[in-house]
Amino acid sequence: MKGIILAGGSGTRLYPLTKAVSKQILPIYDKPMIYYPLSILMLAGIKEILLISTPRDIGGFKELFGDGRHLGLMIEYAIQEKPNGLAEAFIIGEEFIGDSSVALILGDNIFYGTNFIDFIENATSLKIGGIIFGCYVNDPSAYGVVEIGDNGEAISIEEKPKRPKSKFAIPGLYFFDNKVIEIAKKVQPSSRGEVEITSILNEYLQRGKLKVEVLGRGLAWLDTGTNESLLNASNFVEVIQKRQGMYIACIEEIAYRKGYISKQELMELAYPLMKTDYGKYLMELADSTVEEYSLAYSSMNGG
Structure with a gap:
């Protein structure tokens, strides 16, 4: 399986912080935000990674990571000219993906939890269909929402609904088989003018090929789209690291423990x-x- 990190967007909700720099370069306590999604792909055992960003910001990521060889990785780069939606990542990355399955993670999502590694390692063995996660949140209306049946199957997918059918938000981490490329190409822009990831999820749902893994209370999922959430994420990482003496999203440590370096x-x-x-x-x-x-x-x- 190959991995894509989508680190695009203009980060307008964080202005003036992001007026001249990518949101994903901003610090989450002691390391750039982009380290956190990269660490998830590394923990899943994914070594071939495509990082997609804006024309303005792509150079900063190249300077930060290079070709990834120093971490035992193979990192490539691509540009998303405009914020046309998450689903466009699979179209931009078609050549990179080739005939492989693929994981997509958003550049502003942070995950922390011991059992989570088991979830993502298992997801990388995906051959057919798609896998998403359901994370219980107090206010799901700000996210994509998955309605889950009694048997744990997905019933419906909605994007930022005013009246959510469940409390399970869909975090920005997705696993798909190779059919995601052809599905993404057929997605029509929404009223927002974007090719929505929800459209891809609904297509897999209609085909009966979408699996939902419900994340329990032991997992912390943070996105960092506002100043408050940015600060909360930094405070969370500080507390965990100082209490445990072990670092979160230390990509050099992961590379070493995985035997990549x-x-x-x-x-x-x-x-x-x-x-x-x-x-x-x-x-x-x-x-x-x-x-x-x-x-x-x-x-x-x-x-």
Whole structure:
């Protein structure tokens, strides 16, 4: 399975913060927002990733991640000229997807929970149909909403309904088989002028090929579209990291624990960051010290 991160949009609800920079580059406590969706794809075992952004912002992501090789990944980039809707990601990414199944995650969604890794790892084995998640929220009217039957099957999908049929919002993480490309091409723009992801979900629903995984109370799902939610997300990450001593969405750690990079490569990533707690954390993961790294670096370079 391949993965797509959609990091587009103009972030107007966050002006003036986003007037000159992508929302997904803004910090969520100690790391850029984009680290969080990338970490989800990495935890799912997805190594081939397409990052889609605006003409203005794509260069910043290239500078941040390069080709992903330092993390054991293969990262490619594409431009969405205008915010034409989430479904357009599959059209833009057609060549990248090829004959593979695909996961799409939005660049402003944050997930945290132990059992969630099991959900997404299982989802990557998808061969036929689509998988979405249902997350219980107090006010679902601001989201896509899935109505779920007694047997756990999806009954209906609505986009930001005024009178939601359920309390289960659909977070910005979707898994589809390869048919999603042809389905996306047939989607007609909505009244908002966008090709909606809801149209794709409804097509899979009509075909009887849409599965819903209900996320329990142990999972935290945050989106970061407003100043308040941006602050809340940062505070959440700070509390968890300081209490547990383990980092959320540390992409270098994930790459190391997944075996994508070696201990030596982890040390090389950590060393330039040693003035920060983040860098010290990475060095501790390698069970190494700055002195050990310096000796290894000197040896590698003939010192």
